[in-house]
Amino acid sequence: MMEHAGLKKRTAYFSIISNTMLVILKLIVGIYVGAVSLISEALHSGVDLVAALIAFWAIKKSLVPPDEEHDYGHGKFENLSAAVEALLIVAAAGGILYESVLKFQEAAVPEFLEYGIAIMVVSILVNVLVSRRLIYVAKLTGSQALEADGLHLQSDVWTSVGVLVGLALMQLTGWAWLDSVIAIFVAGIIFRAGWRMVSESAMELTDASLPEEQEDHIVKIIESVPEVESCHCLRTRKSGSYKLLDVHVLFDGNMHLSRVHAVCDELEEKIREELGTFDILIHPEPAGSHNPETKSSHYEDSQRRTEE
16 A cells, blocks of 8 residues: 555656656747647646646645544545645636637748747657656556546647647648637537546546446445355445445345454455455345335435424
């Protein structure tokens, strides 16, 4: 666990350094060349830099152990950071679109486009390497903040390719309007990525269940143990890279309590071995004692109690 924590911090710091370098280089070259497409790319990388800083802060915060005010730890800070990053991306897309429309009437082709082409090649290479590293570590550690940062950089790779092609065409053809068209193209890709992240972050922050295939896998693990007769009312959610579940497991009513406890421990170990870090709450029940409960029945009971 501590190894994962250190790896997440180092990877986030690596992303901050690479993004800082790209923002500075793109902004200097963009202003010197006078191309709105390059400046839009600098703004895009600037958003990624802010996102990387937020991710770094969120990862540090999410690693704080549970306390009196946060019994389940601080993993939601990762989900919160992903939501903030998504809103920043959408705002950046709007700013780029506005500037592109303003410059659409420009007649002159920016000079020294070869400098812009060179910086875009460097940007593509750096972002390919960094995004692959971020996504690899995110999958290894289950970090949503690092995954969000890596997906940002992946989208930056494709926008950089588009800008590179556009700059090359502008230099070859002399079509000045390509500058604004490229910037609008960048804005569209950024907005699409941001909107997708807004949706995903909203699901995480509102305690959406884990994917159906993961829940089915959990049920199979539970029911694979011979002493278990069946299970029901499985509920799951995520808090950053931390996953939580509670489930009702049915046993033979004559089984000794100590054996039931031992089987529950075995189930927890099996689930964590196959699906990673989990906070698990198992409610053992004697088989045939009452009707199986479901997620919806819990909600209906709570609604009925509230009305009473």
